[in-house]
Amino acid sequence: MARITTPVTVITGFLGSGKTTLLNRILSEMHGERLAVIENEFGAVGVDAEFLVSSGNETIIQLANGCLCCSVRGDLARSLQTLSESAVSGGFVFDRVLIETTGIADPGPIIQTFLAETAILTQFHLDGVVTLVDCVHAFAQIDQAENKAQVAYADRLLLTKCDLAASGQSEAVSERLAAMNPRAELLPVDLHQTPIADLLRLLFDARGYTFDYVPAQELKQVQARRSFLAGRGTKTAPKHTEDVVSCVFESSEPLDLERLNRFFDAAQLRYGARLWRYKGIVWAQHQRPRLVVQGVQSLLQITGGSMWRAYEPKRTVLVFIGLALEPDWIENELRRCEAADAVANK
Structure with missing residues (x-):
């Protein structure tokens, strides 16, 4: 317990x-x-x-x-x-x-x-x-x-x-x-x-850091509030170098966990302290439960969450917020994390 x-x-x-x-x-x-x-x-x-x-x-x-x-x-x-x-x-x-x-x-x-x-x-x-x-x-x-x-x-x-x-x-x-x-x-x-x-x-009960109970579908409410997604990813561009940028990545393919960790290393190196907050739920290849991602600047936590329900579509939804982030770079690099054979434990 x-x-x-x-x-x-x-x-x-x-x-x-x-x-x-x-x-x-x-x-x-x-x-x-x-x-x-x-x-x-x-x-x-x-x-x-x-x-x-x-x-x-x-x-x-x-x-x-x-x-x-x-x-x-x-x-x-x-x-x-x-x-x-x-x-x-x-x-x-x-x-x-x-x-x-x-x-x-x-x-x-x-x-x-x-x-x-x-x-x-x-x-x-x-x-x-x-x-x-x-x-x-x-x-x-x-x-x-x-x-x-x-x-x-x-x-x-x-x-x-x-x-x-x-x-x-x-x-x-x-x-x-x-x-x-x-x-x-x-x-x-x-x-x-x-x-x-x-x-x-x-x-009380904001549950901003204890959300593995939330189906990934609920995180898509972000899209409804702001038109940040175009096609499969976000295409918002900062007005100037110090703008706050929010972007959402989503995928219906399993992600390779090793590649995903390399992406986070690269993002932390690229943005440093400007990468304020990143969080979400990941469908990872060869991982039966969903993975929960919580990050603040250079500190990243990836933990096992609840099991996917039988009727629940498996998918990845990740939200990033920071100064002068590049949505296209984030989108492209995360697409590279999709498992090449698209095979995962069902």
């Missing part, structure tokens, strides 16, 4: 998008959820709190609404371990962890913590990345490198302050965000009026 691990959600967002407002509500309102919130400092925490643990790098306090807040100034993995040890010792029991990234421009290193083979994976798993975007000022901020990264890494994009935006602004911002990251769920939200229970539901 698989070990049950605690889901972790990373909350990031543009300057002024409402992260502090959201965090204040989570930490102050009564919602009945047992949450541990990790942040850089306690600026949003009220005075009604009880200190549980204090060390050189971490301070843990319990709030009046039952939440736990951990201020992290050191290594994230160590802070998660401190939380876990506190729970084991009877200090606090929590069901979920929220990581708020104020002061951290690029969420990539946080995500990599959960893809690397470390001890924390026996206790925690990354559920998803939620990015807040200020609808009013989005176009003034969206071309900043750190904001592009936050959009690209997101599994959910929450569009805030829509009620303050000019007519048509929300639609224009939504279209731009969907072009940058077509696989992310995009939702408008009122951080002040939405009930706290509904806000928390927007943060």
Whole structure:
């Protein structure tokens, strides 16, 4: 039986998008959820709190609404371990962890913590990345490198302050965000009026990193949202060298796993840190289960997923997001990974 691990959600967002407002509500309102919130400092925490643990790098306090807040100034993995040890010792029991990234421009290193083979994976798993975007000022901020990264890494994009935006602004911002990251769920939200229970539901169960239960057919929804596919692959071209590019590869032929690994090596060498996020499901030759691909920059994880169902079409769907990616190169190189004899275990 698989070990049950605690889901972790990373909350990031543009300057002024409402992260502090959201965090204040989570930490102050009564919602009945047992949450541990990790942040850089306690600026949003009220005075009604009880200190549980204090060390050189971490301070843990319990709030009046039952939440736990951990201020992290050191290594994230160590802070998660401190939380876990506190729970084991009877200090606090929590069901979920929220990581708020104020002061951290690029969420990539946080995500990599959960893809690397470390001890924390026996206790925690990354559920998803939620990015807040200020609808009013989005176009003034969206071309900043750190904001592009936050959009690209997101599994959910929450569009805030829509009620303050000019007519048509929300639609224009939504279209731009969907072009940058077509696989992310995009939702408008009122951080002040939405009930706290509904806000928390927007943060939970994104399943951006635990998706082997999703049939490959569902990933094709990306195509419906954006017309990135032409023929068998994507033909989108960046407007300039620093544009965020999203592309989708799909194949109904089995892929040769050795060639696929060589492709990922070549892509990492070609794009480096510009290859922000890549994920998907692979039908690999001579592999009975589907393979699940998760990648962030140079860190790649390929694991065995669930078995293909008898009625389910076997196929590969891979999504790539990054700066100045070349969809034609990705398409052509992945076509070379298709098994030459097109024979695989059925």
